[in-house]
Amino acid sequence: MYTIFNQPSQFTIGSGKQIAPLAESFVFIVDNKNNILLLNNQVPTYSKIDKSIINSTTLFLFGYINDVACYCCFDDNLQSNNNLAIQNIKASYQMFSLEYFQASLLANHIVYWLRTHKFCGLCGNTNHFSNKELSLKCTSCNNTTYPSIAPCVIGLIYNEDKILLAKNNNNTNNVYSCIAGFVNPGESLERALEREVHEEVGLKIKNIRYISSQQWPFPHSLMMGFIAEYDSGEIKVDYNELSDARWFKLNELDQINLPSEISIANHLIKHYILCNDNKQ
Numbered sequence: 185m186y187t188i189f190n191q192p193s194q195f196t197i198g199s200g201k202q203i204a205p206l207a208e209s210f211v212f213i214v215d216n217k218n219n220i221l222l223l224n225n226q227v228p229t230y231s232k233i234d235k236s237i238i239n240s241t242t243l244f245l246f247g248y249i250n251d252v253a254c255y256c257c258f259d260d261n262l263q264s265n266n267n268l269a270i271q272n273i274k275a276s277y278q279m280f281s282l283e284y285f286q287a288s289l290l291a292n293h294i295v296y297w298l299r300t301h302k303f304c305g306l307c308g309n310t311n312h313f314s315n316k317e318l319s320l321k322c323t324s325c326n327n328t329t330y331p332s333i334a335p336c337v338i339g340l341i342y343n344e345d346k347i348l349l350a351k352n353n354n355n356t357n358n359v360y361s362c363i364a365g366f367v368n369p370g371e372s373l374e375r376a377l378e379r380e381v382h383e384e385v386g387l388k389i390k391n392i393r394y395i396s397s398q399q400w401p402f403p404h405s406l407m408m409g410f411i412a413e414y415d416s417g418e419i420k421v422d423y424n425e426l427s428d429a430r431w432f433k434l435n436e437l438d439q440i441n442l443p444s445e446i447s448i449a450n451h452l453i454k455h456y457i458l459c460n461d462n463k464q
Contacts, residue, residue: 187396187398187446187447187448187451188277188282188285188445188446189286189289189398189399189400189446190397190398190399191282193282193283193286194249194250194282194283195247195248195249195254195282195283195284195286195287196247196248197246197247197290197318198245198246198247198248198253198254198318199317199318200313200314200315200316200317200318200319201245201315201316202244202245202313202315203245203253205230205243205245205253205255206230206253207229207230207231208229208230208231208252209229209230209252209253209254209255210227210228210229210230210249210252210253210254210255210287211227211228211229211230211233211238211243211255211256211257212227212254212255212256212257212287212288212291213228213233213237213238213256213257213258213259213262214256214258214259214273214288214291214292214295215258215259215260215261215262215270216258216260216296216299218272218273218274218292218402219262219270219271219272219273220270220271220272220273220276220288220291220292221237221259221262221268221269221270221271222268222269222270222271223267223268224267225269225271225279227284227287227288230255237259238257238259242257242258242298243255243256243257244256244257244294244295244298244313246287246290246291246294246318247287247290249283249284249287250283254287254291256290256291256294256295256298257295258295258298258299273288273289273292274402274444274446276288277446289399289401290399290401292401292402292403293331293399293401293403293404294331296332296401296403296404297331297332297404298320300332301320301329301332304322304323304324304325304327304329305327305329306322306325306327307322307324307325307327309322309323309324309325310322310323310324311323311329314328318330318331319331331404332404333404333405333406334366334404334405334406335366335367335373335405335406335408336364336365336366336367336400336405336406336407336408337364337365337367337373337376337377337380337407337408337409337410338362338363338364338377338407338408338409338410338448338449338452339362339363339364339377339380339381339389339392339409339410339411339412339452340362340409340410340411340412340449340452340453340455340456341362341363341381341387341389341411341412341413341414342411342412342413342414342456343413343414343431345433345434346431346432346433346434347431347432347434347453347456348362348363348385348387348414348419348429348430348431348432349361349362349429349430349432349440350362350363350384350385350421350426350428350429350430351426351427351428351429352425352426352427353423353424353425353426353427355427357441358440358441359441359442359443359444360428360432360440360441360442361442361443361447361449362443362449362452362453363377363380363381363384363385363429364380364407364449365379365380365383365384366405373394373408373410374392374410377389377392377410377412378392381412382417383422383425384421384422384425384426384429385419385420385421385422385426385429386417386418386419386420386421386422387414387415387416387417387418387419388415388416388417389412389413389414389415390412390413390414390415391412391413392410392411392412393410393411393412394408394409394410395409395410395411395452395455396409396448396451396455397409397448398447398448398451400447400448407448409448409449409451409452410452411452411455411456419431434457434460437453437457
């Protein structure tokens with residue numbers, strides 16, 4: 185099952201080998217709030233961007249769009265003017281073609297990694313770009329650091345003709361979504377989902393089936409999506425995590441706010457609805 189994040193496109197991920205940017209190279213400038221800087225509503229090329237905004241030594245080659253190199257760098261003080269605009273990356277899928285949206289996502293992930301790994305975690309000296317792979321290498325002890333990826337599970341739980349959806353405390357848009365959480369060390373993905381469901385809503389589940397995965401680079405998660413069947417228990421909401429959780433019949437879903445179409449939660453819901461329709 186493809187989500188918009190991992191559909192085939194003209195964007196390809198780079199090998200980590202670093203070369204100097206050309207005039208036509210794209211420069212993805214992002215900040216620490218998931219925003220990207222646009223020039224005339226487009227990702228700027230190296231020849232057109234004001235060089236005072238970027239430091240060429242911090243440009244990182246992370247991929248290609250139609251064989252044109254894509255570089256990223258960070259600027260936590262993005263400023264707009266007549267030609268420059270600040271665009272939220274999550275919302276950029278509405279204005280970008282698929283390849284530019286996917287590149288923006290990876291740029292956000294890579295920039296967070298570069299920002300938080302300027303120095304070696306072993307000896308404290310400066311890291312520099314590797315020229316062989318997607319990694320950083322310490323200038324002193326040669327310790328290698330790879331991009332951070334936080335594994336997360338997310339599950340759509342069903343019970344006969346109903347599905348379980350919950351509202352997160354941090355959600356400001358009144359959206360009901362699937363149960364999700366980070367994987368702990370030593371856990372399998374299935375065990376992590378069982379634990380998250382039990383911790384957040386007090387239910388036990390069974391018949392866990394893997395559906396699909398999706399990057400969620402805000403800042404560096406990898407979401408593994410599942411569908412599981414209700415086994416036992418009554419809903420007991422953990423109000424430290426959630427503000428609400430309840431069962432919804434499929435014909436009630438148009439009465440609530442569902443997750444964004446770019447999210448794997450939305451795709452899990454659609455996948456279940458499609459499977460349910462095919463059974464009828």
